[in-house]
Amino acid sequence: MRKHARVAVLGGLVLSLALTACSTNSGDGSGEGTNEGTQGSLDIIGTAEDAKGPAAPVEGAQTGGTLKYIGLTDFTHLDPARTYVGSFMMIQSGLLGRTLTGYKEVGDGSIQLVGDLATDSGKDVAGDCKTWEFTLKDGLKYEDGTVITAQDVAYGIARSFSPELADGAQFLQNWLQESREYKGPYDGAEKVPPGVKVDGNKLTFSFDTARCEVPFAVAMPNTTPVPEAKDTKTDYDNKPFSSGPYKIESRTLGESMTLVRNEHWAADSDPIRHAYPDKWTFEFGTEPKDNSVRLDANASGDENLWSFTGVHPDILGNVTGNMDKYKGRLVHGEQKYNGYLAINNLRVKDLAVRQALNYAVPRDRWIQLNGGEFAGKPNTSFMTKSVPGYKEFNVYPTDIEKAKGLLGGKATKLRYAYSNDGELSGQIADMFKEEYAKAGIELETIAISPDDYYGQIGDPTNKYDLYWAGWGADWPSGSTVIPPCLGEDGLVLDANTGTNYSFFTEKTIEDEIDRLSGLPITEALPGWGELDEKILTEFAPYVPLDSSYNVWITGSNVGGQYLQQNLSTVDVTKLFVRDPALNAG
Amino acid sequence: MLRFVVRRLLLIVLTLTVVSFGTFMLFFAAPSDPARILCGTRCQPAQIEAVRDGLGLDRPIMTQYVEYMGGIFAGRTLGEGDWAKDCSAPCFGYSYTQNQEVSEIVARALPVSASVAIGAWIIQTLISVSSGVIAARKRGTAVDRGTIAATLIGGALPIYFVGPMLLLIFRYQLEILPQPSYTPLLDDPLAFAGGMIMPWATLAIVGFAFDARLSRSQMLETLDEDFIRTSRAKGLKDRVVFWRHALRASATPLATSAGLGLGGLLGGAVVTESIFGLNGLGKLSLDAITARNLPIVMATVLIAATFVVFGTFIVDMLYAAIDPRVRLS
Amino acid sequence: MSTVTTGTPYLEVEDLKVHFKTEDGIVKAVDGVSFSVERGKTLGIVGESGSGKSVTSLTLLGLHNMRATTVTGRASVGGTDVVAAPHSTVQKMRGKDMAMIFQDPLTALHPYYSIGRQIVEAYRIHHKVSKEVALKRAVEMLDRVGIPEPQRRVKQYPHEFSGGMRQRAMIAMALVNDPDLIIADEPTTALDVTVQAQILDLLGDLQKEFNSAIIMITHDLGVITQIADDVLVMYGGRAVEKGTVEQVLRKPHHPYTWGLLNSVPSLHGDASEDLKPIPGNPPSLLNVPSGCAFHPRCAHAMLGGDGPCAKIRPELEVVQGLKNHTVACHLSEAVRATISDEVIEKVDA
Ligand SMILES: Nc1ncnc2c1ncn2[C@@H]1O[C@H](COP(=O)(O)OP(=O)(O)OP(=O)(O)O)[C@@H](O)[C@H]1O
Numbered sequence A: 001m002r003k004h005a006r007v008a009v010l011g012g013l014v015l016s017l018a019l020t021a022c023s024t025n026s027g028d029g030s031g032e033g034t035n036e037g038t039q040g041s042l043d044i045i046g047t048a049e050d051a052k053g054p055a056a057p058v059e060g061a062q063t064g065g066t067l068k069y070i071g072l073t074d075f076t077h078l079d080p081a082r083t084y085v086g087s088f089m090m091i092q093s094g095l096l097g098r099t100l101t102g103y104k105e106v107g108d109g110s111i112q113l114v115g116d117l118a119t120d121s122g123k124d125v126a127g128d129c130k131t132w133e134f135t136l137k138d139g140l141k142y143e144d145g146t147v148i149t150a151q152d153v154a155y156g157i158a159r160s161f162s163p164e165l166a167d168g169a170q171f172l173q174n175w176l177q178e179s180r181e182y183k184g185p186y187d188g189a190e191k192v193p194p195g196v197k198v199d200g201n202k203l204t205f206s207f208d209t210a211r212c213e214v215p216f217a218v219a220m221p222n223t224t225p226v227p228e229a230k231d232t233k234t235d236y237d238n239k240p241f242s243s244g245p246y247k248i249e250s251r252t253l254g255e256s257m258t259l260v261r262n263e264h265w266a267a268d269s270d271p272i273r274h275a276y277p278d279k280w281t282f283e284f285g286t287e288p289k290d291n292s293v294r295l296d297a298n299a300s301g302d303e304n305l306w307s308f309t310g311v312h313p314d315i316l317g318n319v320t321g322n323m324d325k326y327k328g329r330l331v332h333g334e335q336k337y338n339g340y341l342a343i344n345n346l347r348v349k350d351l352a353v354r355q356a357l358n359y360a361v362p363r364d365r366w367i368q369l370n371g372g373e374f375a376g377k378p379n380t381s382f383m384t385k386s387v388p389g390y391k392e393f394n395v396y397p398t399d400i401e402k403a404k405g406l407l408g409g410k411a412t413k414l415r416y417a418y419s420n421d422g423e424l425s426g427q428i429a430d431m432f433k434e435e436y437a438k439a440g441i442e443l444e445t446i447a448i449s450p451d452d453y454y455g456q457i458g459d460p461t462n463k464y465d466l467y468w469a470g471w472g473a474d475w476p477s478g479s480t481v482i483p484p485c486l487g488e489d490g491l492v493l494d495a496n497t498g499t500n501y502s503f504f505t506e507k508t509i510e511d512e513i514d515r516l517s518g519l520p521i522t523e524a525l526p527g528w529g530e531l532d533e534k535i536l537t538e539f540a541p542y543v544p545l546d547s548s549y550n551v552w553i554t555g556s557n558v559g560g561q562y563l564q565q566n567l568s569t570v571d572v573t574k575l576f577v578r579d580p581a582l583n584a585g
Numbered sequence B: 001m002l003r004f005v006v007r008r009l010l011l012i013v014l015t016l017t018v019v020s021f022g023t024f025m026l027f028f029a030a031p032s033d034p035a036r037i038l039c040g041t042r043c044q045p046a047q048i049e050a051v052r053d054g055l056g057l058d059r060p061i062m063t064q065y066v067e068y069m070g071g072i073f074a075g076r077t078l079g080e081g082d083w084a085k086d087c088s089a090p091c092f093g094y095s096y097t098q099n100q101e102v103s104e105i106v107a108r109a110l111p112v113s114a115s116v117a118i119g120a121w122i123i124q125t126l127i128s129v130s131s132g133v134i135a136a137r138k139r140g141t142a143v144d145r146g147t148i149a150a151t152l153i154g155g156a157l158p159i160y161f162v163g164p165m166l167l168l169i170f171r172y173q174l175e176i177l178p179q180p181s182y183t184p185l186l187d188d189p190l191a192f193a194g195g196m197i198m199p200w201a202t203l204a205i206v207g208f209a210f211d212a213r214l215s216r217s218q219m220l221e222t223l224d225e226d227f228i229r230t231s232r233a234k235g236l237k238d239r240v241v242f243w244r245h246a247l248r249a250s251a252t253p254l255a256t257s258a259g260l261g262l263g264g265l266l267g268g269a270v271v272t273e274s275i276f277g278l279n280g281l282g283k284l285s286l287d288a289i290t291a292r293n294l295p296i297v298m299a300t301v302l303i304a305a306t307f308v309v310f311g312t313f314i315v316d317m318l319y320a321a322i323d324p325r326v327r328l329s
Numbered sequence C: 001m002s003t004v005t006t007g008t009p010y011l012e013v014e015d016l017k018v019h020f021k022t023e024d025g026i027v028k029a030v031d032g033v034s035f036s037v038e039r040g041k042t043l044g045i046v047g048e049s050g051s052g053k054s055v056t057s058l059t060l061l062g063l064h065n066m067r068a069t070t071v072t073g074r075a076s077v078g079g080t081d082v083v084a085a086p087h088s089t090v091q092k093m094r095g096k097d098m099a100m101i102f103q104d105p106l107t108a109l110h111p112y113y114s115i116g117r118q119i120v121e122a123y124r125i126h127h128k129v130s131k132e133v134a135l136k137r138a139v140e141m142l143d144r145v146g147i148p149e150p151q152r153r154v155k156q157y158p159h160e161f162s163g164g165m166r167q168r169a170m171i172a173m174a175l176v177n178d179p180d181l182i183i184a185d186e187p188t189t190a191l192d193v194t195v196q197a198q199i200l201d202l203l204g205d206l207q208k209e210f211n212s213a214i215i216m217i218t219h220d221l222g223v224i225t226q227i228a229d230d231v232l233v234m235y236g237g238r239a240v241e242k243g244t245v246e247q248v249l250r251k252p253h254h255p256y257t258w259g260l261l262n263s264v265p266s267l268h269g270d271a272s273e274d275l276k277p278i279p280g281n282p283p284s285l286l287n288v289p290s291g292c293a294f295h296p297r298c299a300h301a302m303l304g305g306d307g308p309c310a311k312i313r314p315e316l317e318v319v320q321g322l323k324n325h326t327v328a329c330h331l332s333e334a335v336r337a338t339i340s341d342e343v344i345e346k347v348d349a
C-alpha cells in the first residue's frame, strides 16, 4: 500500500496514514496478540466454503457493551470510493461496509482472502485472468433493510471513477478502462462502469489484459455497494450508507462519531466480521502522546478505550519493558511497511557504489535512532515478511571493508536529501554522514521542505543521490510492491504520482514482472520474492533499512486485540468488551 | 459618548478589512499553489482542478477577495453544475479535507475555545486580582510573602507542564476529576464544568502570577497616591480607604490588564486545547496550518482578529464606564 | 460655631522627632521640634524644601509613612497626645479635630468620584445623617468657599474643575466638619497669584467664622505676612527661629532667616539685582552637618579655632527683650541685632 510516512518523524494527520500493519497473532486464548509479521501460508485464496458465515468465534469473547475509540483526527474518508488510509479502511470495511471479497484474520496471524458479499473469491471464467465473475450471496441487506444488489456494487465502482471522489485506490478503475474517459455516473452518464456487466445478482468484469489479481483488487473498498438513491456525492464521506454490521448513529465531523448495530446485517452471511460490541464511540482530538498516556493510565471510566494510534515513543519503553503488566491489553507486531534508502539510479550509475552503500549501511543505528526494535526490525529485502512469497535474504551483510574495496579508494561524494520536519531527521542525516564516511563515502546532507517531500524526490530531474522512502503492499502480493517501486509502473513522469523513487528499470526485470503478472496468484507469489532477491543482488538499486513495527495498548476491559495483516492495524472485527456491564452506555 | 462608540466601531470595520485583505493576499498570493497543497501529495490532476474550481482560483485575486467577503455576509455558491454547493452566510468557504463548510467547523470549535478562555479568564481574574489585592492590603505579612512566592512559582510554570501534571495527578492517579471534554453549558452545566475544570485550572495557574503581581503593585502604587492620603485625612477607616477608594482607582489598569489577559488566554487556549484534546479554535487553526488548510486558516485568523478588536473595544467601553475622565473625550 | 479662645493652645508640640529608618541610614526628618497654636491663631511654618515641614504636619494626623518609622515627643491636639494615642483614636480625630488641606489639588482629590460625593463622604464620617442632608451641606460648603453654581458643580468630577476651584473644593471638604485645627500644606503653591490671594482670604474668613487654629506651611514669606500670627522657621528638621510674624520677619535673628528674606523678590519692585539666594544645597537629613546644621552655608559661621559653629549645636534661646522670640545661633545677640537691621533695611529698600 503506497508510500507512507516515517512514524517517528511525521506527526499529525500523516501519522494515522502510517498506522496499518501485518503480522501473526500468537493468540494465547485471552485475545491479545504478538505478531511476527509472517504470512504463514501461500494458500491465501479461500474457497466458497471459506466464504460462509458466521466467523469462527474469538475465544473468551462477550457480546454487548461499548468500545470507545480515541485518536487525534477523524477518519477523513469513509466514503468507500475515497478511503485509502489503513485505519480509515479498517473502519469502513470492518464495521460499515462490505466488499466483494475481504480478508479474514485466521487467528494465527495469517490472513485469507474470502468472498464477502460474493459467494467465493471470484471465478476466472476462461482461465486467462481476463474475465472474472462474482455472485452475490442471498439475503444481504442495508441498514434500512433493503436488499443489496449487484447493480449497487457496480454503481459503487462507477462513482469511484469520478475525479471528485478519486482519493481511493485506482487499480480496478485503471484496469477496466486505461484511458479513463469514463468520469463516473454523474451528469447523466452510465451508471455501470466500462467493463462491468450486471446480470441479476451476478457481476462480470472484463479486462483487455490478464488481471490475475482481481480477487485482491475487488477487496478494495470501492466494491462496497452504494444504492444510487443514497448517493450524496462528496457528502457521502460524512455518512456512508451501511452494508456492514454497524451504522452511523451520529457524527460530528472532526469530533465524534457513534456507531450502533445494523440490525439487518446477518452474521450468518459474514465470514469475516464478529460484531461483538453493541456500540462504538469515537472521540477525536487527542494528541498521540496524550493518547498513549491516557490508555496507559487506564483510569476508571477509561477501561473500554482503544485506539489505532500506536504507543508513543516517549512511553514505549515503559510498555515494552513491562509486557506482563499489560497482559490482555496489548497487541504488537511487525507491519507491512518497509523503509529504504532510494538510490537515484539516474545519477548513481556505478553498481559498485550502490553495492558499497549497501555494505556500509548503518542499519542498527538507523533502527536505534528511530526508536529501537519495537519501532522497526532490520530488513534486508524490499518486500516485508507479511507479504506471502516473501523471501528472506541478506546479500550485503554489513562490511565496511568490503564497501571500501568496492570503491577502490575512489573519492565518492553523494548528496543525501531529507525532509526538514524535525530534529530527528537531522540527527539521522548526521548519523548517515558519519557512518558512510567510515567507508569513504562523503555525504552532503540537504534538508528539503516537508510539504512536498515526495513531490521532490519523485521528480526524475532531482539533484539528490540518496533519500529515504517507504512502501507497503496494497494487498498481499509482491505485485503491489515490486512493480510500483522497482519497475516501469512506478515511473509515471509526474512527480506526484510516480512511486519508483530510485528511478530504476532494467529490461530483464521488466520481463520477469510481465511474466509474473500473467500467472495465477498462487504461482506468482513466490516469484516476487525471488525477483526481489535478484534485483538487489544484481543491481543494488536501493538500500533496504527496516520494516516498521508497532505496539498498541487498550483499556483493561477490551479484549480480542489482533493485528490485521493486510491493513497492518488493530483488527476491529475481533475486538470485544470483556465486561459489557462496565462503562455501559 | 455616542460619537465615541460610532468612531470606534468604524475603526473596527477598517481594521478588520485590512486584516482580512492582508491575510487573503498572504495566503492566496503566496508562491505555492494552494490547490496543490490542499489536495495533498497523492492528488490526481482532476482533483486539483476540482479544488481550484471550488476555490475560484482562476479568477483575479481582487474578484476572489470580494467574493470571499461577500460570501461571509450574503453566502454564495461554491463550485459548478452537479457539484455546486450552497454555502449560506456566513460563508467562509469549504474545507475539502474535512468535507464541510468552514463556518460549520468554526461554529463547533468556537464555543469550546470560548468556554475554555472565558471560564479560565473569570477564574484567573478572580483569583489573581483578589490575591494580589489582599497581598497589597496585608503588605509585608506572611500572606503577602506567600502570594509573592506563589507568583514566582506560578510564573515559571509553562502550560505544557501544568496541564499534563494536573491530568496525571487528578485524572490518572487520584481519579477524582473527569476526563477533560466539552459539553455545552446548557446541555448539562455540571458536565460542562467538570470537563472544563482542568483546562481552566491550567490556564489560571499559569496566568495567575502576572495578574496577581500586577494587582499587588498596582494597589501599592495607588495607596501612595495623594488622594488616598486625602481620604485618610478625612477620617475614613483604613478598610474603607483600601476597599473603596484604592480599589476603585486601581480598577482601570486592572480591567485593562484583565481585558488584554483574555486575548492572551485565547492564545493559551491553543496549547491547552491540544493538551486536553479539546476541539477548539486553537487546535483547529494549529491543525489547519499544519495541513495548509487555507479556508480554515483564513477563517480562524479573521475570527481571532474580530475577537481581539472587539475585546479592545469592550475594554475601551469599560474604561469609559470606570473612568469619568475618558467619558468626555 | 466653635468655642472662643481659652488661653491654652489647641495644639502643643513638644520635642517631636520623626526618624525614618532607610537602607542608607536613619533619616532624621524632624528632630526635636516644639511649637503651639491657639484657636483662632495661625502658625506659619517656613523652610526650604526637605526641611521637615510636611513630615511634621503629617505626623500630627498620623498620616506619615508608618513603616520603619519612630516618632517620639508629644503632640497634644485638643488635649489628646496623638503621638501616644492608638491609631484608631487618631483616625477618629481626623477630619473633625484636625483637617488637612494639601498642596496639589490636582492629585489630592479622587479622580473617579464626584466632588459632591467626596464631600458627602467626609461629612458623613462624623455626622450620622442621610446622603441627602449631607449633599445639602456639601452644596452649602461649595457655596461658602465661593464656587459658583454649587448645585451643578457638586455633581462634577475633579477634572471638570479648574486648579483654583479644586483647591476651594478641597478646602470645602476639609472644613465640612468644622475642624478645630486646619493644617494647610502649601495650599497655594500650585495656583497663580490672584487665585492664591483669594484662597488665603477665604481661609482667613473661614478662620474667623469657625475660630479654628491653622498651621500654614509655605515657602512663601508673602503668604506668612498675609495670614500668619506666628512663624516657625525650620532648617534640617529643626526649628531655627520662632516668634510672631512681626518678630521673625521684622527683627529676624537667624542667618538662615536672613537668607530667606534676602532671596524673596521685593514686593516693592525693582530690587531684583540684589536678590541673593542662599548658596549651597539643603542638608542631607541622613547625615546632618555637625554643630549648627546651617554652618556649611552660613556667611557668618564661626569656624576654625574655637569657632563653635561646626562643633556645638546651638539650642533655641530667647531673644532678649522680645517675648516668645527664640533663635538657635551662636552669634552674639548684638551682632545678630546689627545684621538684622541691615537685612531689613535692604529688604525694605
Ligand atoms: N518615609 C520616609 N522615609 C525616608 N525619608 C523620608 C520619608 N518621608 C519624608 N522623608 C524625608 O524627610 C525629609 C523631610 O521631608 P518633608 O516632606 O517634610 O519636606 P518639606 O519640608 O515638606 O519639603 P517641601 O517644601 O519640598 O514640601 C525629606 O528629606 C524627605 O526625603
Ligand code: SF4
Residues within 6 Å of the ligand: C254, C255, C256, C292, C293, C294, C295, C296, C298, C299, C300, C301, C302, C309, C314, C328, C329, C330, C331
Ligand atoms: S550658629 Fe553659626 S553657622 Fe549656625 S547660623 Fe549661627 S552663625 Fe551661622
Ligand SMILES: [Mg+2]
Residues within 6 Å of the ligand: C053, C054, C055, C185
Ligand atoms: Mg512639603
